[in-house]
Amino acid sequence: MSAASLKSGRWRRIRALIVKETLQVVRDPSSIVVAFVLPALLLFLFGFGITFDATRVKVGLVIEEPTPESAEFAISLSNTRYFDVRQAQSRLAFIDDLAAGKISGVIVxxxxFAERLERGDTAGVQVITDGSDPNTAGLVTGYVQGAWQSWQNQRGFAKTSSMPGQIDVQARFWFNPELESRRLLVPGSISLIMMMIGALLTALVVSREWERGTIEALLATPIGTLEFLIGKLVPNFMLGLCAMAVCVLAALFVFDIPLRGSLLILIGFTAVFMSVALSIGLLISTVAKTQFVASQMAMLVAFLPGLYFSGFLFEIASMPAPLRAFSVIVPAKYYVQGLQTIFLAGNIASVLVPCTLILVFMSTVLFALTARNTRQRLD
Incomplete structure (x- = not known):
């Protein structure tokens, strides 16, 4: 038999497997749920449920000696979108509420206060925060400092009290000038969702064949290991890209996340990452013979490392050295970096090229391990 006929026969078998797998995906409601319903649900939960921005923080304002200046500053605090202000003349009125967690801080x-302002001295403003929540405590302190600086500028104190040689700091924030944490969290959420969905899709495919008893008929066909894996990967790869389309549309039109990079680069970068996620799922399917075990392993191998070691929620640089070393082998880490760059900064080659090469290497290694562990017999 000639090489051309062998090649033609191989592609016919691969095409038949892809058609068979596509029909099985279309007829199986669980695959549609995993590819379309699950990403939309998770993205809405992450996008609306998780935020690092504190708005309408409840604080107590203590004015020990009412003056026109203190009244102006109190109005300035109340007019911001960050504070829900309650006033009193003694800090004792808020101690119990602070201990009970009903308020996040006390501003005294x-x-x-007015005398110090007249002298051009440092104004007597004390901020007492609940240190049991360090993030909120830091936000309250920063918001008070920002409100104070804004009020100073409005009254002209910044100009009248400026000294020769004093530094005038003007902050500019690139890529996310509104400082909305959602613009950072939504691309990170997409990476976590795609990692979980990609691993789940292929992990459940082969285990479902074992549970339904159809694996015997499949293994009896004259197909090779490579043909078997390609036939399983291609339909789920297209399904994963459809799930990515749902996530991108929601990010652009629901969460108002800018897409400053190229859509084609985003699709290509996602395709590389999907090959990694699907290869992880196939590798799991070579071990798990039931859908329950496959889903649990996919959560353990794909979801949890992506959640903790991708930089999506937790800063990797602040982790101990062993955990930083472990994060190097987490694919979601590189996808998070790439997605945040494409959405917020643009087509930055110095970030995207290394991340893409690492993901290609991971995909190659995982696919090779899967091909080695795939057994075309029932024992």
Whole structure:
């Protein structure tokens, strides 16, 4: 038999497997749920449920000696979108509420507040926060400092009290000038969702064949290991890209996340990452013979490392050295970096090229391990 006929026969078998797998995906509602319903649900939960921005924080404002200046500053605080202000003349009125967690901080204007301002001295403003939640405590302190600086600028104190040689700091924030954490979290959420969905799709495919008893008929066909794997990968790869389309549309039109990079680069980068996620799922399917075990292993291998070691929620640089070393082998880490760059910064080759090469290497290794562990017999 000639090489051309062998090649033609191989492609016919691969095409038949792809058609068979596509029909099985279309007829199986669980695959549609995993590819379309699950990403939309998870993205809405992550996008609306998780935020690092604190708005309408409940604080107590203590004015020990009411003056026109303290009243102006109190109005300035109340007019911001960050604070829900309650006033009193003694900090004792808020101690119990602070201990009970009903308020996040207490702002105290000292009795000589107006006198210090007149002298050009440092104003007596004390901020007491609930340190049991360090993130909120830091936000309250930063918001008070920002409100104070804004109020100073409005009253002209910044100009009248400026000293020769004093530094005038003007902050500019690139890529996310509104400082909305959602613009950072939504691309990270997409990476986590795609990692979980990609691993789940292929992990459940082969285990479903074992559970339904159809694997015997499949293994009896004259197909090779490579043909078997390609036939399983291609339909789920297209299904994964459809899930990515759902996530991108939601990010652009629901969460108002800018896409500053190229859509084609985003599709190509996602395709490389999907090959990694699907290869992980196929590798799991070579071990798990039931859908329950396959789904649990996919969660353990794909979802949890992506959640903790991708940089999506937790800063990797602040982790101990062993955990930082472990994060190197987490594919979601590189996809998070790439997605955040494409969405917020643009087509930055110095970020995208290394991430893409690492993901290609991971995909090749995982596919080779899967081909080696795939057994075309029932024992």
């Amino acid at each position: 204007l000292s009795g000589d």
